Amino acid sequence: MKKIMLIATLLSILVEGYAQEKCDTVFVRASTENGIIEGFEKAGVRIFRGIPYAQPPVGELRWREPQPVKNWGGVKKTVQFGPRAMQLPVFSDMRFRSNGMSEDCLYLNVWTPSKNYREKLPVLVYFYGGGFIAGDGSEYRYDGESMARQGIIAVTINYRLGIFGFFSHPELTRESPHRASGNYGLLDQAAALQWVKRNIARFGGDPGKITIGGESAGSFSVSAQMASPLSRHLIAGAIGESGSLLGFREMLSLAEAENRGLLFQKAVGAGNLNDLRTLPADRLLKMTQRKDVPSFGVIVDGYFFPEKPETIFSKGKQAHVPLLVGWNSMEGHYKALLGNEEVTVENYEKAVRQRYPDIAEGLLKVYKANSDEEVAQVATDLAGDMFIGYGTWNWSDIHAQTGDKKVYRYYFVHPRPGYKNAKTGDDPLIKGAVHSAEIEYVLGNLPVNDVYDWQSEDYFVSTLSQLFFAHFIKKGNPNGFGVPVWLPVRPNQPADVMIIGSNTRLQKEQHRDRYLYLRNVHF
Missing domain, CATH: 3.40.50.1820 (Alpha/Beta hydrolase fold, catalytic domain)
Known part of the structure; x- marks a missing residue:
C-alpha cells in the first residue's frame, strides 16, 4: 500500500508540474512578410516552429519550383513542427518531432535569443542529412536552442526528397519557365534562404550575416548553394560536414535525367505526366521501392546549375565566402x-x-x-x-x-x-x-x-x-x-x-x- 501511495504521489507531482509548465508557457509573436506568427519562449530563447516559406507543393505544384507563400489574416500558430517530407524509414538514427509526414512539407523553424528583434544577430541556416531521401528539420540532433544560447539565430528547414524532390521529365522541362526539371529539393533550400534573407531581421537577425551549414546530404547542399547563381549571393559563410558535390558521385545531365523520368513512367504504367501528378503521394513513394524503377538525385539542370558544380568552383564562380569544412575519421569501414x-x-x-x-x-x-x-x-x-x-x-x-x-x-x-x-x-x-x-x-x-x-x-x-x-x-x-x-x-x-x-x-x-x-x- 505504501508503494502504491508513493507512486500516486509521484504521479500527482509530475502531473501538477506538467500543468504548471503548460500554464507558465510564454507565447511570443513575430511579424513576417506574410502575416503574424505566434511561437513560445523557453528559458530566454524564442522558438517558432512550422513557418511556411513556400506554398504546399501538391496537386499542380508537384514537381514545380517552390511558389511564394500566400498571406494570411490573424495570427498563425507556430508552436508545432510542420510535417516532414515524404520519405521511407531508411535510417534508424533519425528521431523526428515533426507533425507526421506529408507532401505539404515546406516549413522552417527559428530559434532566436533576441529580446527586442533589433540586435542584428548572426544566423545559421542548417540543412539536414539523409542522402536526399530522408531527414527533417525537427530531428533532435539539429535542435537550434543550444546555438541560440551562443548568441546565434538558428534556422532549420524542410525540403523535398527522393522522387518528390529530384524527378525529371521532358514534360516538366517544357512547362518550366526556366526550361529545366529536377533539383526541386535544392530549389526549396534556395527559396528558404531567400525567405530568411527577407524576414530574419524581424527575428533580430542580420540578413547580411547568414551562414549555411549541413552534414552529409546537408553538406552536399551547402556546396550546391555556394555554386548556384540562385543562392550564392545570399550567404556570408559556409560550413560543410562530410560531403560535397565535388567528389566521385556522377551527376546526370538534364537529358539523361529526363530519360530516367520516362523509364520510371513506363515502369509504373503511367500514360503521361498528369497520371504521375495525380497519384496519391504515399502510392508514388511506395513505387520507388521497386527494383525495376530508376532513382533520382541532383543533376546539372542548366538552371540551378548552369555547369557542373566542380567546374563552377574551379572557375571561381562560386560564393566567395569563408568555408569551415571537414570529415570524420571513420566515414567508411574496412x-x-x-x-x-x-x-x-x-x-x-x-x-x-x-x-x-x-x-x-x-x-x-x-x-x-x-x-x-x-x-x-x-x-x-x-x-x-x-x-x-x-x-x-x-x-x-x-x-x-x-x-x-x-x-x-x-x-x-x-x-x-x-x-x-x-x-x-x-x-x-x-x-x-x-x-x-x-x-x-x-x-x-x-x-x-x-x-x-x-x-x-x-x-x-x-x-x-x-x-x-x-x-x-x-x-x-x-x-x-x-x-x-x-x-x-x-x-x-x-x-x-x-x-x-x-x-x-x-x-x-x-x-x-x-x-x-x-x-x-x-x-
Missing part, C-alpha cells in the same frame, strides 16, 4: 572492402584490385598496408575517402585556390560512446568517429539525444567543437576565446588541419598524396 574476409595484406590488395581494377595499382601505392596490423586502418581510410572524404577534401582545396576567402579544415576523431544500457559492440581492430557522429557535438546537442551514454569527455569535446562553429558563424573565423589557434588552408600546400577530439590540436595533413592521386583519376 569491411566495406573486405567483407568477412580475414584482415590481411593479401586479402586487402585482392579486394582493391577487384573493386577498382583500373586504378588499383595507384591506390595501393598511396593506401599502402605494410603489415596485417595496418590493414584495418588503411582500408577504413580508403573506404571513407571513396565514399565522402575525397569530395570534401576536393571542395576545401579548390575553394582555397579560387574562393578568395579563408578555408578552415577539420578532422573529427572522437568516437561516440555506446548506447545507454547496452553493450557497444565496438570493433576491436578499428575505432573512430563514424559518419554523422559529430553532429550533436558541434551543435551543442548532446543533452537532447538520450540514446548515447555521454560522458564528461564528450561534453568537453562538444564545448570546443561548438565554440569553433559559433566563432565562425559570428565572424567567419573559428578562432576566439576558449579554443586552440586554427590556421587557414594555404593554396597548393599541405593544409593545417584541426584534429577535433579529446586531444584537439592543429596538425599538418598527413596524406595529401592520396587526395592528389584521387583527383588525378577523378578528372
Whole structure:
C-alpha cells in the first residue's frame, strides 16, 4: 500500500508540474512578410516552429519550383513542427518531432535569443542529412536552442526528397519557365534562404550575416548553394560536414535525367505526366521501392546549375565566402572492402584490385598496408575517402585556390560512446568517429539525444567543437576565446588541419598524396 501511495504521489507531482509548465508557457509573436506568427519562449530563447516559406507543393505544384507563400489574416500558430517530407524509414538514427509526414512539407523553424528583434544577430541556416531521401528539420540532433544560447539565430528547414524532390521529365522541362526539371529539393533550400534573407531581421537577425551549414546530404547542399547563381549571393559563410558535390558521385545531365523520368513512367504504367501528378503521394513513394524503377538525385539542370558544380568552383564562380569544412575519421569501414574476409595484406590488395581494377595499382601505392596490423586502418581510410572524404577534401582545396576567402579544415576523431544500457559492440581492430557522429557535438546537442551514454569527455569535446562553429558563424573565423589557434588552408600546400577530439590540436595533413592521386583519376 505504501508503494502504491508513493507512486500516486509521484504521479500527482509530475502531473501538477506538467500543468504548471503548460500554464507558465510564454507565447511570443513575430511579424513576417506574410502575416503574424505566434511561437513560445523557453528559458530566454524564442522558438517558432512550422513557418511556411513556400506554398504546399501538391496537386499542380508537384514537381514545380517552390511558389511564394500566400498571406494570411490573424495570427498563425507556430508552436508545432510542420510535417516532414515524404520519405521511407531508411535510417534508424533519425528521431523526428515533426507533425507526421506529408507532401505539404515546406516549413522552417527559428530559434532566436533576441529580446527586442533589433540586435542584428548572426544566423545559421542548417540543412539536414539523409542522402536526399530522408531527414527533417525537427530531428533532435539539429535542435537550434543550444546555438541560440551562443548568441546565434538558428534556422532549420524542410525540403523535398527522393522522387518528390529530384524527378525529371521532358514534360516538366517544357512547362518550366526556366526550361529545366529536377533539383526541386535544392530549389526549396534556395527559396528558404531567400525567405530568411527577407524576414530574419524581424527575428533580430542580420540578413547580411547568414551562414549555411549541413552534414552529409546537408553538406552536399551547402556546396550546391555556394555554386548556384540562385543562392550564392545570399550567404556570408559556409560550413560543410562530410560531403560535397565535388567528389566521385556522377551527376546526370538534364537529358539523361529526363530519360530516367520516362523509364520510371513506363515502369509504373503511367500514360503521361498528369497520371504521375495525380497519384496519391504515399502510392508514388511506395513505387520507388521497386527494383525495376530508376532513382533520382541532383543533376546539372542548366538552371540551378548552369555547369557542373566542380567546374563552377574551379572557375571561381562560386560564393566567395569563408568555408569551415571537414570529415570524420571513420566515414567508411574496412569491411566495406573486405567483407568477412580475414584482415590481411593479401586479402586487402585482392579486394582493391577487384573493386577498382583500373586504378588499383595507384591506390595501393598511396593506401599502402605494410603489415596485417595496418590493414584495418588503411582500408577504413580508403573506404571513407571513396565514399565522402575525397569530395570534401576536393571542395576545401579548390575553394582555397579560387574562393578568395579563408578555408578552415577539420578532422573529427572522437568516437561516440555506446548506447545507454547496452553493450557497444565496438570493433576491436578499428575505432573512430563514424559518419554523422559529430553532429550533436558541434551543435551543442548532446543533452537532447538520450540514446548515447555521454560522458564528461564528450561534453568537453562538444564545448570546443561548438565554440569553433559559433566563432565562425559570428565572424567567419573559428578562432576566439576558449579554443586552440586554427590556421587557414594555404593554396597548393599541405593544409593545417584541426584534429577535433579529446586531444584537439592543429596538425599538418598527413596524406595529401592520396587526395592528389584521387583527383588525378577523378578528372
